[in-house]
Amino acid sequence: MPMTTEPKDPRPPARLSPPLPAPASEQGPAAPGLSTPAVSAQELSIFFGSNHVLKRVSLDIPARAVTAIIGPSGCGKSTFLRSLNRMHELVPTARMEGRILLFGQDIYARDVEPVLVRRRVGMVFQKSNPFPTMSIADNATVGLRLNGMRNRSVLAERMEQSLVMAALWDEVKDRLGAPAVSLSGGQQQRLCIARALAVQPEVLLMDEPASALDPLATAKIEDLILELQKDYTIIIVTHNMQQAARISDNTAFFYLGELVEYGPTSKIFTSPAKKQTEDYVTGRFG
Amino acid sequence: MQPARHHWRKFKNASMQAVTCLCALLVVVPLGLIFYHVLKSGFSSVNWAFFTQLPKPVGEAGGGMANAIGGTFELLGLAALLGVPLGVLGGVFLSEYGSLRLNWTVRFAADVLNGVPSIIWGMVVYALVVVPMKGFSAWAGGIVLGMMMVPLIMRTTEEVLLLVPNGYREAALALGIAQWRTVLQIVIRTALKGIITGILLALARVAGETAPLLFTAFGNRFWNHHLSDPIAAVPRQIFDYAISPYEDWHRQAWAGALVLLLFVAIVNVSVRVLTRDRFAKRS
Numbered sequence: 001m002p003m004t005t006e007p008k009d010p011r012p013p014a015r016l017s018p019p020l021p022a023p024a025s026e027q028g029p030a031a032p033g034l035s036t037p038a039v040s041a042q043e044l045s046i047f048f049g050s051n052h053v054l055k056r057v058s059l060d061i062p063a064r065a066v067t068a069i070i071g072p073s074g075c076g077k078s079t080f081l082r083s084l085n086r087m088h089e090l091v092p093t094a095r096m097e098g099r100i101l102l103f104g105q106d107i108y109a110r111d112v113e114p115v116l117v118r119r120r121v122g123m124v125f126q127k128s129n130p131f132p133t134m135s136i137a138d139n140a141t142v143g144l145r146l147n148g149m150r151n152r153s154v155l156a157e158r159m160e161q162s163l164v165m166a167a168l169w170d171e172v173k174d175r176l177g178a179p180a181v182s183l184s185g186g187q188q189q190r191l192c193i194a195r196a197l198a199v200q201p202e203v204l205l206m207d208e209p210a211s212a213l214d215p216l217a218t219a220k221i222e223d224l225i226l227e228l229q230k231d232y233t234i235i236i237v238t239h240n241m242q243q244a245a246r247i248s249d250n251t252a253f254f255y256l257g258e259l260v261e262y263g264p265t266s267k268i269f270t271s272p273a274k275k276q277t278e279d280y281v282t283g284r285f286g
Numbered sequence: 287m288q289p290a291r292h293h294w295r296k297f298k299n300a301s302m303q304a305v306t307c308l309c310a311l312l313v314v315v316p317l318g319l320i321f322y323h324v325l326k327s328g329f330s331s332v333n334w335a336f337f338t339q340l341p342k343p344v345g346e347a348g349g350g351m352a353n354a355i356g357g358t359f360e361l362l363g364l365a366a367l368l369g370v371p372l373g374v375l376g377g378v379f380l381s382e383y384g385s386l387r388l389n390w391t392v393r394f395a396a397d398v399l400n401g402v403p404s405i406i407w408g409m410v411v412y413a414l415v416v417v418p419m420k421g422f423s424a425w426a427g428g429i430v431l432g433m434m435m436v437p438l439i440m441r442t443t444e445e446v447l448l449l450v451p452n453g454y455r456e457a458a459l460a461l462g463i464a465q466w467r468t469v470l471q472i473v474i475r476t477a478l479k480g481i482i483t484g485i486l487l488a489l490a491r492v493a494g495e496t497a498p499l500l501f502t503a504f505g506n507r508f509w510n511h512h513l514s515d516p517i518a519a520v521p522r523q524i525f526d527y528a529i530s531p532y533e534d535w536h537r538q539a540w541a542g543a544l545v546l547l548l549f550v551a552i553v554n555v556s557v558r559v560l561t562r563d564r565f566a567k568r569s
Contacts, residue, residue, distance in 0.1 A: 087460060119462030129453035133475045143461035146471055192457070199461055 068248035122201035166194035186217025328544030364428020369435030377443025408498030427503025442484025
């Protein structure tokens with residue numbers, strides 16, 4: 001991301017190093033299964049009441065890479081994403097089977113609090129949702145403040161870091177006290193990304209983060225994702241096939257609650273192994 | 287096309303529109319009439335003494351309702367102490383926690399309670415508070431008004447909390463913020479103006495209650511020095527003066543009615559201003 005050009009403010013591209021238990025390879029993402037997976041779903045099934053939404057899904061998602069999840073509406077891709085930080089549990093009738101490991105740790109173990117899982121696995125939603133009662137700065141640090149962080153200098157530092165990382169700092173640094181809802185749609189979404197980054201998660205989930213934005217704002221979000229993947233494990237649900245092809249290293253294709261195919265994005269889009277995948281990525285259905 | 291039927295249809299449309307418009311206007315007319323009449327009858331008696339002096343004995347001209355005005359605010363304060371926390375927290379439960387079945391029951395109970403005649407509330411508190419305390423008191427008056435506020439505030443709080451988009455709750459929970467903090471500092475904060483609006487409207491509503499105070503606060507022609515003693519209230523005083531045979535007291539009653547009406551009107555107008563401000567910012 002371009003940093004500020006003003007000489008008096010030569011800000012280095014401040015980065016947070018999220019606490020990754022496993023050292024990720026520096027020469028780019030490895031193929032699934034070859035390095036320590038950031039997230040590993042094993043025989044994962046999700047039910048809402050009697051509705052079997054996700055059927056025995058197993059996949060390993062590598063660290064420090066972008067993994068795209070594609071598939072037609074209702075195929076369970078959003079449910080899969082939300083199960084990775086236990087957000088699907090907000091539906092009272094939800095039930096799950098199988099295991100999800102986050103850097104080897106079972107996040108559904110009996111003694112694991114959903115709140116703690118969600119601090120390690122951040123999420124950005126389809127509709128940008130900055131808190132309307134808070135300023136830009138307060139939105140960026142809300143996750144820290146409401147988790148008990150009181151140290152003002154740390155808060156200020158994290159606020160700036162996360163806004164810089166979300167490529168929003170230059171646009172808002174002169175009006176940090178302005179209400180967050182005064183920003184444009186694309187800026188609001190980048191603020192939401194900054195808000196998620198400020199709590200220093202290990203994995204960032206994105207549920208169609210650019211589907212409500214215009215092409216220009218979408219391009220900015222995509223650039224941002226490519227930048228963030230150097231430090232973060234990003235899992236993105238998208239309806240936009242070109243977007244998946246542009247930004248992801250690996251792609252998983254879901255259909256009717258099942259994982260049909262999973263592999264390097266180039267392979268999924270050029271020579272998929274399954275006919276269903278080919279039909280979908282070429283636009284023959286879905 | 288059949289021109290005749292076309293005209294007939296237009297006529298029907300116009301007349302229905304006229305009838306509904308008339309009915310809508312009928313809502314405004316009584317308010318205008320009440321305001322006009324109370325203003326005409328009460329305006330000349332509202333003066334400085336009315337707000338600062340105690341009632342004079344029968345036959346003596348002048349005097350005021352200072353003790354009743356003070357008493358009404360005291361009672362509203364006590365009522366808010368009881369009604370605001372119970373009502374707001376109950377509304378939070380209905381909106382943020384609870385189960386479908388329980389919520390249905392609580393909601394139904396609150397709606398029925400909203401329709402309970404106020405004199406019944408007075409009798410209930412008479413039995414629950416006045417009899418055990420062996421006397422009428424400000425406490426009893428505050429409790430009965432507070433109890434009447436609970437279902438009102440509970441329902442308005444629930445409604446404004448349900449208006450808060452779920453996206454904000456999800457965003458907060460996804461940041462690893464605990465649910466109670468999410469409710470307190472995201473959801474309630476977002477809906478705060480609506481909650482305050484509900485509280486103010488409930489206060490304005492019970493400020494004019496007379497019947498429940500007959501059995502509880504009782505009324506007092508002097509200042510209330512202790513919350514365990516009977517206390518004056520404006521609507522209670524209006525009732526006393528209005529049924530009296532004295533011309534001077536009638537004038538005082540009109541003045542009291544005007545003051546009470548203005549209080550309720552001011553609260554309502556300020557609530558409208560508050561909410562208008564909110565919508566302007568949102569859109």
